[in-house]
Amino acid sequence: MNESIPPKEERMAALSGLGTSRKRVEDARFTQGKGNYVDDMKMPGMLFGDFVRSPYAHARIKSINTEAALSLPGVHAVLTAADLEPLGLHWMPTLAGDKQMVLADGKVLFQGQEVAYVVADDRYVADDGIQAVMVEYEELPVLVDPFKAELNDAPVLREDIADQSEGAHGPRRHPNHIFTWESGDRAATESVLSEAEVMAEEMVYYHRTHPCPLETCGCVASMDKVNGKLTVWGTFQAPHAVRTVASLISGIAEHNIRIVSPDIGGGFGNKVGVYPGYICAIVASIVTGVPVKWVEDRMDNLMATAFARDYWMQGKISATKEGKITGLWCHTTADHGAFDACADPTKFPAGFMNICTGSYDIPTAYLAVDGIYTNKAPGGVAYRCSFRVTEAAYFIERMIEVLAIKLGMDAADLRAKNFIRKDQFPYQSALGWEYDSGDYHTSWNKALAAVDYQGLRAEQAERLAAFGRGETRKLIGIGLSHFTEIVGAGPVKNCDILGLGMFDSCEIRIHPTGSAIARLGTISQGQGHATTFAQILASEIGIPAEDITLEEGDTDTAPYGLGTYGSRSTPVAGAATAMAGRKIRAKAQMIAAYLLEVHDNDVEWDVDRFSVKGAPERFKTMKEIAFASYNQAIPGVEPGLEAVSYYDPPNMTYPFGAYVCVMEIDVDTGTTEIRQFYALDDCGTRINPMIIEGQVHGGLTEALAIALGQEIAYDDQGNVTTGTLMDFFMPTAWETPNYQTDFTETPSPHHPIGAKGVGESPNVGGVPAFSNAVHDAFKSFGLTQSHMPHDHWRIWKIANSLGLHD
């Protein structure tokens, strides 16, 4: 007989389940340099492949001479488009329904484009080979300004599709035009705007930047010609989708392809797409019969693999004189570069940009997005955000500020006046989304109280007066942001990538001794999945998190899933984990009832065991049940204890938050200092508060980088001017301010455990907070809008143009 049962709280604590700040199990290896990344892989006979890249943004290729390169000792092959063409692999499909050159086919369209692929003994010899490949170019006129793309004298970039008037997303009106995507009611919105009491209009530019993960992109491809099996280890945020795409474009049967994502050193959207480097490594392995590695260097990564943003958002917002918003209009010119390689759900060529009504109850709205080709690198990925959600949040949070200026209202009051009220959820937005839950007034009031908003405004006014008296050259900016995200793509009915529904999965096996392994269709790139998903499961099945192994990323063993990006892991795979756990528990209940000799319905779940109702001293722990499932013949119950769940979410989740940034700005030097940053996040049920805090710190730091200096800039000849970390701003500990984190908890009503996802919120909400602080500092001098990044010289230009210098 079971004698003493530890108290419930004690047993819950032993599980390290939901809500526990459990230390990350991954960190033991990461902090000791014991991770296993792609570039750590060494295989017998492995060769290294690297690219000859275009020095020009737009040029015709007159000839490629590979003789000298091939004659170098240690160079095994040099691939060009001509070599790939017989295989049909000189072009590849993009995730956005376009196609992209794998190797330059007759012309190059951006600086850094892949022209030829040199396969050599090692990366040293490969670089010698690259230098020896002679490419003759004929320069062509360069198009870098998307607003000049459709002028009469604009060069035609994509000659391959110049005469196609229909693209993957509808009609194309010009050879340099990719698509027009619309959302909302244009006529109604224009009518509301024309009759508005107050209307503000502004161009809001979210500049081109880059996810720049610590580890660059790369892979090792190995074709085993004996058993016909291709294995590719790579930096893949979506290994299963990569397998399917690889099968479709190579013709190799899908069961003969194994894709493995080992440890990944950050992704942030950069590792979602399929790159020429992967294709070339695969072809090179087939050609040479040995494994071939490709790993980008930092300049390759910044110049050639997927960028983010580059959205020119022309906005109009209307309101009553009292500040009740009546309409929102947005036309976006989206600079996609040379190929449309955005990683968005197929039906959303501008991602979820139509979440741009933000946290506000805006009755009428219209959005149009025009995608444009330019001579820049392809991409347009979701850099630490759901698809185009940072763009949307930045747009609306700037437009609110612009409207507040027009109305002469405090921007905090204007927000509060227009928030969707708690009793309006689920809320149907004018642009078609159903917001699942929210409590914006509570988060807002908590944030304003925490920072003493009125006190800050008073201090700002005093500083302004002192500035006017010539006593200081520093201004104070108070940056506000209340953002709403849309994450967890997504419902299969409207979300797919290349026809693959965006569900996700979890498979659980309980071992006889009561420990477990769970495999998911996602892949951690530093998020700590092995820690947090074990916590979800611990709470669901009563097995301590430390006894649960989490495995992801190997398509031969993990269940199919669409991967990790767009904060989808917790909303989708996290839900699958909980649901699979519940299947385990349901079976465990039958086993427990059998063992306890009662009816199934006469036992009840109690943290880590099933007890007989009304007789808690009679129970079977999960450990006992697990063992029984392997050694007892139970009538009507299969042996073993396993479950798998494929979860198709009924809706997206809508995390939100309230951020306040207090910034000191030196008007003479353009330098900034973040004096305070308060971040309140509501991500629904909190799985691991410590990991949430870490995610918020990381996301805010990326937001700081983007807002204050990080950009991929081109000169008028299409040369990248920010191609190294000297010029591409990556904050160090020195530049990173202290963050104050806080939370409210509004669970998602449709998610099994109420979780919403948090990894990307701080980037989505952080950028407008930092940017609004800069704008706010100069507001009283007449500034309404100035484009990011707010680096020293651009801030100085603001001050200069406002007449604040001698």
Next chain:
Amino acid sequence: MIASAFEYHKPDTVDGVISLLSKWGDDARVVAGGHSLIPVMKQRMTDISHLIDLGGISELKGVSIDGDTITIGAMTTQHELATDEALAEAAPLIREASLQIADPQVRYMGTIGGNVANGDPANDMPGLMQTLDATYHLTGPAGKREVKARDFYEAAYFTAREDEEILTAISFAKPSGGFAYEKQKRKIGDYATAAAGVMITIVGGTCTAASVALTNLSDTPVYCGAAVDALVGSSLDDTTIKVAVAAAVDASDPVADTRGPVDFKKYVAGVIVKKAITSALARA
């Protein structure tokens, strides 16, 4: 980003270096900390067949303070400059400037000799050497010679050093009076948007000696003689400082880059010079 193959030499005497340089001529380069040369080699912007590492020559290392003269061996690292207590006592300006160079990792490798000899106008030490009126000691096939820092820089990466010479040491008179090295940069590890080194001596309320120089505001470091002329003999009143600042800005000739356009850089140069003068004055 891989350098082409090269022969690596690590002689242990200056004579050994000179004979290698004489033998290989333009195919050879000396390397000190390597922070400027190695990236350029990795980008294959230069092709060097023979790399001569100066790291094995003990006579090129160390700081000596002999009466009023301070001599610093070319291979002394910026970290050593920043942490040498005797040097900090004798010439605190060196520590102040050293700590503003790049980041600790760079300072462990970067040397004062490499910093001043490369002729990169973005480096901090060449500007500082203008302020200190330092002397560079060169050794070549024809023996030793000295060149004043203020005469050393001809254009970006072009200096008075001959190809077969190496810079072995710098020396300067123990500074006195107030000092400051002020630098604006975008982030840790960055070169200056604008930087200025200033020294000021005051006797009985009158400025008796001064020195003002700029970093990364022209294609060479800039010694601002007109600014010095304005300061010396004055009581360093606000009007004088204004004139000196204007003279320094006038001597600058920055180019636009990712740090900003010319008008911005000139404006910030004025702010930084003023800050440096004010700070030096407060310590004088």
